[in-house]
Amino acid sequence: MTIFKEKISEEYLTISEAKELLSEVEMERAADEERELRYELARAIEHVNRFANLExxxxxxxxxxxxxxxxxxxxxxxxxxxxxxxxxxxxxxxxxxxxxxxxxxxxxxxxxxxxxxx
The missing domain is CATH 1.10.150.80 (HRDC domain)
Known part of the structure; x- marks a missing residue:
């Protein structure tokens, strides 16, 4: 049995826009002490913080x-x-x-x- 995933929509983002979205997620996670940042999310946040040059x-x-x-x-x-x-x-x-x-x-x-x- 094969599972297919359907792409519903696609939107391009710059690293700066992704940084803005990820910072919101980071704030939500920081507010809830029981939720921790998963490794992938922490690495993504680190990446956008390092490489986002523009607002x-x-x-x-x-x-x-x-x-x-x-x-x-x-x-x-x-x-x-x-x-x-x-x-x-x-x-x-x-x-x-x-x-x-x-x-x-x-x-x-x-x-x-x-x-x-x-």
Whole structure:
């Protein structure tokens, strides 16, 4: 017998947005002394605390600005907002799995947007 799981919905989050959600969960758990943080939850909280560079509002603005560009889809915009690449090489690694390559002007346009938030 095989058990299949159905994906009901999907939503991309930046690390900053995940940090905001996980901090709420952490506060709820801290308020209840009988509930402890599971290992996975503690590691997730540690990860977002270490790698979240922007405020959630800033990351949402960055994602919306990047999504307006023609060759940047929603998933890629979130990945760029999480990584905040500094140069073309770092940005090219984000697009490595795509079936297209960006030229220098397109890369510079994305880097200019990222520079406003970094």
């Amino acid at each position: 959630p509002e800033e990351s949402r603005e960055l994602v919306s600005e990047l999504s307006e560009l023609e060759k940047v889809n929603d998933a890629t915009a979130h990945k760029i907002a999480d990584l905040l690449p500094n140069d073309r090489t770092e940005l090219r690694s984000v697009f490595a799995k795509e079936r297209y390559a960006l030229d220098g002007d397109e890369l510079d346009e994305i880097l200019d947007i990222v520079a406003k938030y970094a």
